[in-house]
Amino acid sequence: xxxxRQSKYALxxxxxxxxxxxxxxxxxxxxPAVQNRELxxxxxxxxxxxxxxxxxxxxxxxxxxxxxxxxxxxYEEDRSRLYPLRFFVAGGRLLxxxxxxxxxxxxTDAYGRxxxxxxLYGGRISLLAGLCATxxxxxxxxxxxAVAGFYGRWLDELIMRTAEIFLxxxxxxxxxxxxxxxxxxxxxxxxxxxxxxxxxxxxxxRPARLIRGVILSAKERDFVLAxxxxxxxxxxxxxxxxxxxxxxxxxxxxxxxxxxxILAEVILSFFGLGVAEPSASWGNLLxxxxxxxxxxxxxxxxxxxxxxxPVFLAYNTVLSYYKCYSxxxxxxxxxxxxx
Amino acid sequence: xxxxxxxxxQNCWSAAVLEALHVSKSYTxxxxxxxxxxxxxxxxxxxxxxxxxxxxALIGESGAGKSTLGRCLSGxxxxxxxxxxxxxxxxxxxxxxxVRAIRRKIQFVFQDAAAALNPRFSACDAIEEPLLIQNMxxxxxxxxxxxxxxxxxxxxxxxxPRSILEFSGGQRQRLAIARALVLKPRLLVLxxxxxxxxxxxxxxxxxxxxxxxVRFELSYLFITHDLRLAARxxxxxxxxxxxxxxxxxxxxxxxxxxxxxxxxxxLQATPG
Amino acid sequence: MPLNYLAxxxxxxxxxxxxxxxxxxxxxxxxxxxxFDEMRVNPRISTSTIAxxxxxxxxxxxxxxxxxxxxxxxxKGDGGFSFAYDSPAAPILWRRAQNTLLLTxxxxxxxxxIAIPFGVWSAAKSARWPDALAAxxxxxxxxxxxLILALLLLVFAVRTRLFPAGGAVSLDFSGMPLWSKSxxxxxxxxxxxxxxAAGLLPLLLSHVRASMKEVLGSPFIGAAAAHGxxxxxxxxxxxxxxxxxxxxxxxxxxxxxxxxxxLIVEGVFGWPGLGQLLIESILQRDFYLAVDAVVLAAGxxxxxxxxADVLLYWADPRIRAT
Numbered sequence: 001x002x003x004x005r006q007s008k009y010a011l012x013x014x015x016x017x018x019x020x021x022x023x024x025x026x027x028x029x030x031x032p033a034v035q036n037r038e039l040x041x042x043x044x045x046x047x048x049x050x051x052x053x054x055x056x057x058x059x060x061x062x063x064x065x066x067x068x069x070x071x072x073x074x075y076e077e078d079r080s081r082l083y084p085l086r087f088f089v090a091g092g093r094l095l096x097x098x099x100x101x102x103x104x105x106x107x108t109d110a111y112g113r114x115x116x117x118x119x120l121y122g123g124r125i126s127l128l129a130g131l132c133a134t135x136x137x138x139x140x141x142x143x144x145x146a147v148a149g150f151y152g153r154w155l156d157e158l159i160m161r162t163a164e165i166f167l168x169x170x171x172x173x174x175x176x177x178x179x180x181x182x183x184x185x186x187x188x189x190x191x192x193x194x195x196x197x198x199x200x201x202x203x204x205x206r207p208a209r210l211i212r213g214v215i216l217s218a219k220e221r222d223f224v225l226a227x228x229x230x231x232x233x234x235x236x237x238x239x240x241x242x243x244x245x246x247x248x249x250x251x252x253x254x255x256x257x258x259x260x261x262i263l264a265e266v267i268l269s270f271f272g273l274g275v276a277e278p279s280a281s282w283g284n285l286l287x288x289x290x291x292x293x294x295x296x297x298x299x300x301x302x303x304x305x306x307x308x309x310p311v312f313l314a315y316n317t318v319l320s321y322y323k324c325y326s327x328x329x330x331x332x333x334x335x336x337x338x339x
Numbered sequence: 340x341x342x343x344x345x346x347x348x349q350n351c352w353s354a355a356v357l358e359a360l361h362v363s364k365s366y367t368x369x370x371x372x373x374x375x376x377x378x379x380x381x382x383x384x385x386x387x388x389x390x391x392x393x394x395x396a397l398i399g400e401s402g403a404g405k406s407t408l409g410r411c412l413s414g415x416x417x418x419x420x421x422x423x424x425x426x427x428x429x430x431x432x433x434x435x436x437x438v439r440a441i442r443r444k445i446q447f448v449f450q451d452a453a454a455a456l457n458p459r460f461s462a463c464d465a466i467e468e469p470l471l472i473q474n475m476x477x478x479x480x481x482x483x484x485x486x487x488x489x490x491x492x493x494x495x496x497x498x499x500p501r502s503i504l505e506f507s508g509g510q511r512q513r514l515a516i517a518r519a520l521v522l523k524p525r526l527l528v529l530x531x532x533x534x535x536x537x538x539x540x541x542x543x544x545x546x547x548x549x550x551x552x553v554r555f556e557l558s559y560l561f562i563t564h565d566l567r568l569a570a571r572x573x574x575x576x577x578x579x580x581x582x583x584x585x586x587x588x589x590x591x592x593x594x595x596x597x598x599x600x601x602x603x604x605x606l607q608a609t610p611g
Numbered sequence: 612m613p614l615n616y617l618a619x620x621x622x623x624x625x626x627x628x629x630x631x632x633x634x635x636x637x638x639x640x641x642x643x644x645x646x647f648d649e650m651r652v653n654p655r656i657s658t659s660t661i662a663x664x665x666x667x668x669x670x671x672x673x674x675x676x677x678x679x680x681x682x683x684x685x686x687k688g689d690g691g692f693s694f695a696y697d698s699p700a701a702p703i704l705w706r707r708a709q710n711t712l713l714l715t716x717x718x719x720x721x722x723x724x725i726a727i728p729f730g731v732w733s734a735a736k737s738a739r740w741p742d743a744l745a746a747x748x749x750x751x752x753x754x755x756x757x758l759i760l761a762l763l764l765l766v767f768a769v770r771t772r773l774f775p776a777g778g779a780v781s782l783d784f785s786g787m788p789l790w791s792k793s794x795x796x797x798x799x800x801x802x803x804x805x806x807x808a809a810g811l812l813p814l815l816l817s818h819v820r821a822s823m824k825e826v827l828g829s830p831f832i833g834a835a836a837a838h839g840x841x842x843x844x845x846x847x848x849x850x851x852x853x854x855x856x857x858x859x860x861x862x863x864x865x866x867x868x869x870x871x872x873x874l875i876v877e878g879v880f881g882w883p884g885l886g887q888l889l890i891e892s893i894l895q896r897d898f899y900l901a902v903d904a905v906v907l908a909a910g911x912x913x914x915x916x917x918x919a920d921v922l923l924y925w926a927d928p929r930i931r932a933t
Contacts, residue, residue: 169908171868229442
């Protein structure tokens with residue numbers, strides 16, 4: 001399948017990011033829960049090729065960070081000893097350095113936890129949350145949309161009116177109202193997934209409306225009538241003829257909903273209503289940015305936020321490409337111009 | 340349980356296989372809860388009879404209600420009033436368990452074959468589908484009968500696994516007819532089923548249908564505006580105008596001496 | 612008849628609002644825990660005190676009864692009772708709602724003021740750099756989630772100290788003269804409004820652009836151009852009104868997004884608006900306040916849609932004919 005350049009990059013970004021998150025145990029140098037109390041808010045490690053005598057080392061190395069006694073979270077490099085970067089270290093990790101040096105690729109937080117590791121492990125929960133909520137949303141949407149579209153009349157009216165009521169509440173307001181349904185502090189993350197399922201359930205309305213539309217037009221088609229003429233049952237018609245017509249709508253809705261629900265988790269956790277400490281998630285990584293001193297002094301805490309941008313951009317690109325693609329080959333050339 | 344065609348024998352020329360009695364249908368537009376509706380009368384007190392082993396051609400201009408009548412007679416649509424009796428039993432008041440068996444015996448070929456076949460299916464799937472739905476025959480048997488029927492309509496078996504989209508218009512029409520034949524029905528309703536075909540294919544299919552009818556207990560209802568086709572195929576003719584039957588009778592007699600002015604005008608309009 | 616259409620839309624909207632209130636009430640009612648849970652934990656407050664407090668506030672009544680009482684309270688103008696603020700909910704709501712409007716209205720205006728000229732221009736210069744610029748703007752802004760954009764702006768404020776880092780007013784606001792007051796408010800407003808407008812812009816811009824492109828491709832524009840009408844007149848007097856229809860519907864549709872985005876912006880910048888109120892009341896289990904906040908937000912959405920319907924009706928003669 002010939003893909004335009006942008007969507008190739010986008011797919012690559014998605015595969016890369018999801019892959020790294022999936023294999024977080026391999027790609028992250030440390031366990032996300034391990035605290036280094038003596039190194040709070042350590043900046044990202046500096047990787048050197050030239051030592052203090054300006055000699056080149058082929059293998060990059062780091063210096064150990066020593067906390068300055070004078071002030072909080074001020075560090076200096078101890079240049080007395082080099083710690084070369086090690087690959088494929090014991091414990092099944094890709095990257096590492098010998099103790100007591102640390103390789104904090106994007107620094108540490110207030111408890112000295114490696115942000116990079118927390119970002120990768122946290123991504124698991126965030127992505128899983130997004131997938132879980134999307135699955136529930138689509139599942140409910142398909143069932144209710146199919147029932148409304150296929151059986152019509154008062155059932156259709158009832159379901160669509162209810163959908164309208166759900167849709168009239170602004171999405172984030174609804175999100176928070178639903179969030180209130182479960183207790184304030186949720187641990188462990190298993191229960192959080194339950195929360196995401198509930199959130200997904202509440203988001204049934206938009207997919208249901210779209211699917212209902214497809215079903216309405218599909219059920220009038222002649223081949224459905226023909227199958228009915230052979231004595232097909234309703235269930236058979238839905239399964240074999242009608243629902244497959246909705247497949248492209250379902251796919252494009254998935255591409256919209258997954259990033260939306262990931263974002264929902266991020267927002268909830270940011271405001272302290274999502275994944276609880278000490279578990280990491282993308283949202284509660286950003287939560288530290290609510291403190292003034294963090295914003296002011298520790299710029300690397302912003303990096304997880306910036307890292308999310310390419311992921312969402314990739315999802316958007318894939319979505320617009322899919323929309324153009326499913327609209328037919330004529331529109332595919334437009335895609336290059338659209339972006 | 341009857342499965343397949345009975346050889347043509349004494350049953351032919353004896354009873355009517357299908358009878359329509361005072362069938363009326365109108366289409367209404369409007370929401371289910373509002374009172375004002377807008378209605379169009381499609382069928383107005385139509386009665387006709389199709390004999391066993393015979394062909395009835397339903398002719399008339401477009402919009403006369405031929406398709407609607409065809410669908411009602413096949414059980415695809417429900418008339419507002421009147422009865423449709425198949426083998427003596429009212430189609431629309433059958434107990435649920437008999438509906439399926441009866442459905443097997445009346446088959447409908449749509450006018451637009453392309454729309455009547457699910458584009459996502461392969462040719463083999465499409466023709467096999469009725470057998471699947473009716474839960475007849477083990478799988479090997481189904482396959483065999485599907486391919487057999489394909490051959491009968493003149494499509495090569497090699498093309499069986501291909502998607503419907505890869506077939507031409509004429510071929511799709513043949514697929515639709517094959518699909519209708521695969522259940523070996525007693526009555527086949529063709530809604531302009533042969534009109535869009537080229538001369539060769541049309542000739543071959545009319546030959547096939549005539550042949551089948553001679554050998555087995557099979558009846559046809561031909562809905563067409565092509566009078567020549569009707570003349571060739573039909574034993575009886577019914578003429579429809581604006582939802583009602585204006586004239587009905589044996590083909591030769593009708594063509595020789597049309598009684599109703601509308602029939603006369605129709606025949607005059609046709610060359611040869 | 613125009614009245615008939617409007618009356619139907621009004622009735623529909625009222626029913627929707629009613630339905631939304633029931634739904635919200637149900638949802639928030641399902642929440643475990645209530646305002647008095649904290650008190651329960653405190654050993655010095657006896658259970659009988661809590662019980663009497665609960666019956667005073669009617670918390671031990673079944674849900675339909677409580678809903679009915681809430682409805683009556685709303686009709687009276689109180690909007691239920693806030694436990695945290697120890698007062699009727701309505702005054703708190705109005706103040707917060709005003710703050711939200713103070714944020715959202717300028718943001719909407721700003722977004723439309725940029726989207727329309729930019730969109731028209733890029734559609735007119737299709738396949739040249741203005742169009743490409745528009746496309747890039749859209750996809751870039753679309754990719755940055757509102758939350759992150761807000762955080763970036765906040766970092767900017769903190770680092771450069773050009774703008775205050777959140778809040779609506781400075782500490783010594785009440786003591787300032789009028790001129791300083793407005794300046795202070797404006798400085799506090801700037802970044803949140805910018806953030807909100809930037810979040811809304813890609814949606815508006817892409818629709819203006821798409822709508823204009825479609826209109827510009829139609830024959831009557833070609834005919835008008837052949838008459839020798841000037842480019843600007845052509846675009847704004849002929850093309851834009853024809854392209855306006857979907858944009859008016861877009862206005863209604865964008866309100867939901869606007870309210871949701873403003874919730875985030877209020878949360879990040881500490882702007883004391885309706886969204887912020889919702890978060891607080893959920894954290895404090897202030898039941899009626901939470902319900903009110905959500906229903907009020909839904910009310911804004913419904914009003915906005917109604918407004919869009921009226922505008923559409925007035926602008927498009929084809930709708931009047933049905």
